[in-house]
Amino acid sequence: xxxxxxxxxxxxxxxxxxxxxxxxxxxxxxxxxxxxxxxxxxxxxxxxxxxxxxxxxxxxxxxxxxxxxxxxxxxxxxxxxxxxxxxxxxxxxxxxxxxxxxxxxxxxxxxxx
Amino acid sequence: xxxxxxxxxxxxxxxxxxxxxxxxxxxxxxxxxxxxxxxxxxxxxxxxxxxxxxxxxxxxxxxxxxxxxxxxxxxxxxxxxxxxxxxxxxxxxxxxxxxxxxxxxxxxxxxxxxxxxxxxxxxxxxxxxxxxxxxxxxxxxxxxxxxxxxxxxxxxxxxxxxxxxxxxxxxxxxxxxxxxxxxxxxxxxxxxxxxxxxxxxxxxxxxxxxxxxxxxxxxxxxxxxxxxxxxxxxxxxxxxxxxxxxxxxxxxxxxxxxxxxxxxxxxxxxxxxxxxxxxxxxxxxxxxxxxxxxxxxxxxxxxxxxxxxxxxxxxxxxxxxxxxxxxxxxxxxxxxxxxxxxxxxxxxxxxxxxxxxxxxxxxxxxxxxxxxxxxxxxxxxxxxxxxxxxxxxxxxxxxxx
Numbered sequence: 001x002x003x004x005x006x007x008x009x010x011x012x013x014x015x016x017x018x019x020x021x022x023x024x025x026x027x028x029x030x031x032x033x034x035x036x037x038x039x040x041x042x043x044x045x046x047x048x049x050x051x052x053x054x055x056x057x058x059x060x061x062x063x064x065x066x067x068x069x070x071x072x073x074x075x076x077x078x079x080x081x082x083x084x085x086x087x088x089x090x091x092x093x094x095x096x097x098x099x100x101x102x103x104x105x106x107x108x109x110x111x112x113x
Numbered sequence: 114x115x116x117x118x119x120x121x122x123x124x125x126x127x128x129x130x131x132x133x134x135x136x137x138x139x140x141x142x143x144x145x146x147x148x149x150x151x152x153x154x155x156x157x158x159x160x161x162x163x164x165x166x167x168x169x170x171x172x173x174x175x176x177x178x179x180x181x182x183x184x185x186x187x188x189x190x191x192x193x194x195x196x197x198x199x200x201x202x203x204x205x206x207x208x209x210x211x212x213x214x215x216x217x218x219x220x221x222x223x224x225x226x227x228x229x230x231x232x233x234x235x236x237x238x239x240x241x242x243x244x245x246x247x248x249x250x251x252x253x254x255x256x257x258x259x260x261x262x263x264x265x266x267x268x269x270x271x272x273x274x275x276x277x278x279x280x281x282x283x284x285x286x287x288x289x290x291x292x293x294x295x296x297x298x299x300x301x302x303x304x305x306x307x308x309x310x311x312x313x314x315x316x317x318x319x320x321x322x323x324x325x326x327x328x329x330x331x332x333x334x335x336x337x338x339x340x341x342x343x344x345x346x347x348x349x350x351x352x353x354x355x356x357x358x359x360x361x362x363x364x365x366x367x368x369x370x371x372x373x374x375x376x377x378x379x380x381x382x383x384x385x386x387x388x389x390x391x392x393x394x395x396x397x398x399x400x401x402x403x404x405x406x407x408x409x410x411x412x413x414x415x416x417x418x419x420x421x422x423x424x425x426x427x428x429x430x431x432x433x434x435x436x437x438x439x440x441x442x443x444x445x446x447x448x449x450x451x452x453x454x455x456x457x458x459x460x461x462x463x464x465x466x467x468x469x470x471x472x473x474x475x476x477x478x479x480x481x482x483x484x485x486x487x488x489x490x491x492x493x494x495x496x497x498x499x500x501x502x503x504x505x506x507x508x509x510x511x512x513x514x
Contacts, residue, residue, distance in 0.1 A: 052169060055176035061354070062183035065395060068432055072194045076413070076431040077202040080456070081474055083411045085206070087455035092499040093214070093514070094457055103237075103254055104217040104500045104514040 191433045199426070199436045203474035209457070212470060212480040217500065218512040220251050222258055227504035228285075229319075229491050233274045236497045240281045241504055242269035248283045250295065253495075253502065253512055262293055262303045271320040271331070282310070282329055284317035290331050292343055311341045318360045323387075324367055330387075332359040338375050340387060352385050354392040361405045366412045374415050376403030382417050384429065396427050398434045405449040409473075410456045416473075418447030424461050426473065438471040440478060449491050454498030462489030462503055468513075484511055 088094055092102060225245035232239055238259065242248045246267050250260040266287035273282045275292075284290035290311035293303050311317065315334035322329055323340075328349065332338045338352040338359055357378035364373045371387040382403055384394040401420035408415045414428045414435070423439035424447055438459060445465035452459055452473070459471040466488055470480040487506035494501040500514035 052173055052176070055173060055180065059176055059180050059183065061392060061395075062180055062187065064391070064393070066183055066187050066190065068394060070190065070194050070432045071430045072196055073199070073428070073431045073433065073435055074197045074202060076428040077197065077199045077435060079430075080199070080409065080411070080414060080428070080435075081203055081206060083409075083413075084455050084457045084474060087410070088457060090498070091453050091455035091457060092497070093453045093494070093501065094209070094455060097499070102499050102514055104512055 194431060195433060199474065200476040206474055208475065209472055209479050214470070214480065214482055214513050216484050216511045217514045218253060218256050220253070220256055220510040220512070221508070222249055222251075223247060223508045223510075225508060226487070226506040227490060227508060227510055228268065228270050229272045229283075230493060230502055230504045230510060231272055231274045231281075232493055232495050232502065233278045234276055234496055235278055236495050236499070238274070238278065239502055239510070240272050240274050240283075241491075241510055242272040242283050242285070243508070244268050248272055248281065248293075250281065251510070253500075260295055260303060262307075264291070268316070271317050273320050273322055273329075275322050275326045276324060277326050280326060282320050282322065284311065284320060284331070286316050288313045288316060288333070290317055290320045290329060290341070292329070308343070308346075310343050310346050311339060313337070313339070315358070318358065319362050321362060321364055321373075323364060330362060330364065330373060332362045332375055334358040336377070338362060338373075338385065350387060350390045352383075352390055352392070354383055354385075354395075355379055355381065360402060363407050363415065365408055366410060370412075374406045374408065376406040376417050376419075378402040380419075382406055382415070382427065384415075394429065394432060396434065398425060399423070401446070404447060407451050410452055410454065416450050416452065416459055418450040418461055420446035422446055422463075424450050424459060424471065426459075436473070436476050438469075438476060438478070443469065445488075448489055449493075451492050451494045451501065453494060453501075460492055460494065460501055462492040462505075464488040466505075468492065468503060482513065484513075485509070 223243040224247065225243050227241055227243045230239055230241040237253055239251045239253050240248065241251065244267055246264040246269060248262045248264060248269060249258050251258055264283060266285055269283050269285040271284050275281065280292050280294045282290055282292045289309050292308045292310050294306050310329055311331045313331065313333035313335050318332050318334055320329055320331045327343050329341045329343055330338065331341065336355045336357060336359060339348055340350040341347065342349055355377040359375050359377040362373055362375040372384055373387060374382055374384050376382045380397055380399045380401060380403065382396045383392045386393050399417065399419040399421055403417050403419045405418040406415055413430055414426055416424055416426050418424045422443050422445060423437050425434050426436040428435045443463065445463050447461045447463055449462045450459060457473055459473050461469045461471065463469060466485045468482040468489060469478055472479050485503065485505040485507050489503050489505050491504040492501060500512050502510055502512050504510045
């Protein structure tokens with residue numbers, strides 16, 4: 001329903017952005033009906049718009065990840081193995097340390113009664 | 114930016130950016146929400162507005178297809194470099210002998226489930242937190258309690274020791290991370306000196322000091338991680354990208370730079386750049402929530418433990434999962450993982466009350482440790498690798514060596 005003397009500039013429904021009107025004195029305005037702020041409308045708008053921004057972010061992120069420089073698994077595995085073997089000597093949980101130097105493994109003596 | 118901040122988002126009618134309701138960008142005045150209100154503007158609307166919705170749907174579909182193609186391209190690239198398995202490369206390595214690891218100390222004193230623990234850099238002190246809100250600092254050699262603080266909330270799920278050994282940070286259901294400076298005076302009331310540093314909108318799941326006492330990294334059930342300045346409490350950087358609660362995080366070993374890895378309920382493990390806040394790599398091969406992530410000692414890989422009863426090793430330079438540590442007989446989830454000093458052993462604390470020790474290179478289990486009477490909730494290897502400590506829902510902590 002278009003107010004007198006006003007030109008509607010776009011379509012109207014409860015779920016779309018509001019209709020723009022131009023009054024005779026040149027001012028532009030629009031009516032906001034309750035439906036525009038109903039939870040359903042808000043969530044529709046919200047989901048479609050936040051979906052869009054989420055999708056954009058996702059695409060940007062995927063592009064970033066796709067551009068990462070990768071090496072072959074064989075090379076990576078070889079380097080992991082090399083690190084393990086190089087440091088194995090220092091690893092107390094692996095090779096154990098002489099009793100006495102590990103503060104947790106105190107030598108204890110048992111007495112037979 | 115629009116000054117009117119409400120809680121829902123719609124597209125701004127003119128600038129098309131996603132704004133908060135109701136936003137009409139300057140030079141317009143907003144009104145609040147009544148029905149049938151006229152809103153005056155100084156210049157006419159842009160004519161393309163009528164087709165806005167149609168355009169929206171088009172771009173959405175277009176973006177969806179683009180993201181699908183990118184995802185498959187990513188998989189392709191990763192698969193190309195998958196020429197061999199880790200355990201195949203490690204076939205020539207000597208197998209490990211029998212392990213004799215026993216409980217050397219039992220720390221009793223918590224009144225309820227132990228949820229988290231951390232070692233001090235002096236390799237001797239431990240801080241642990243529990244469901245009843247207590248945070249206790251222990252001397253692991255003597256099993257004495259050095260400090261005890263009662264937090265105002267229950268379920269203290271995260272605790273961390275400062276690198277200097279002079280403070281501890283903890284948090285949980287209070288959505289905050291609080292830092293308590295430790296004093297030598299045992300009689301001093303620690304709670305009085307508490308400093309609230311981080312503020313999240315959901316529970317705090319993990320926290321860690323960076324290389325200094327001055328910055329803390331936190332992860333939360335609100336899906337974000339954040340870097341905070343301890344002194345001012347200011348947020349330095351936030352990290353968005355997880356689609357669900359973030360459960361764990363680990364900082365890269367200092368030589369390798371400013372990155373950290375986080376794991377969450379969305380089954381993803383993300384690697385982040387601390388300076389830019391960007392997610393640089395993402396791994397999604399787990400089938401359930403990731404409870405724990407830990408960097409390999411060299412910083413080139415990390416392990417994760419999940420509710421799907423597997424631990425997995427991801428290599429950062431090959432950008433893919435390189436090993437899975439699982440057995441058909443293990444059906445309970447992994448709550449925490451850690452590497453031994455050389456990275457050859459991976460310790461996993463499981464919800465079936467046991468600790469499984471895996472050979473990282475060969476992918477086999479070398480040992481299973483019993484002792485706890487309820488699920489193992491946390492596991493950390495000491496800084497010098499001489500022992501590791503586990504905390505459990507049976508209210509105790511055990512030191513194994």
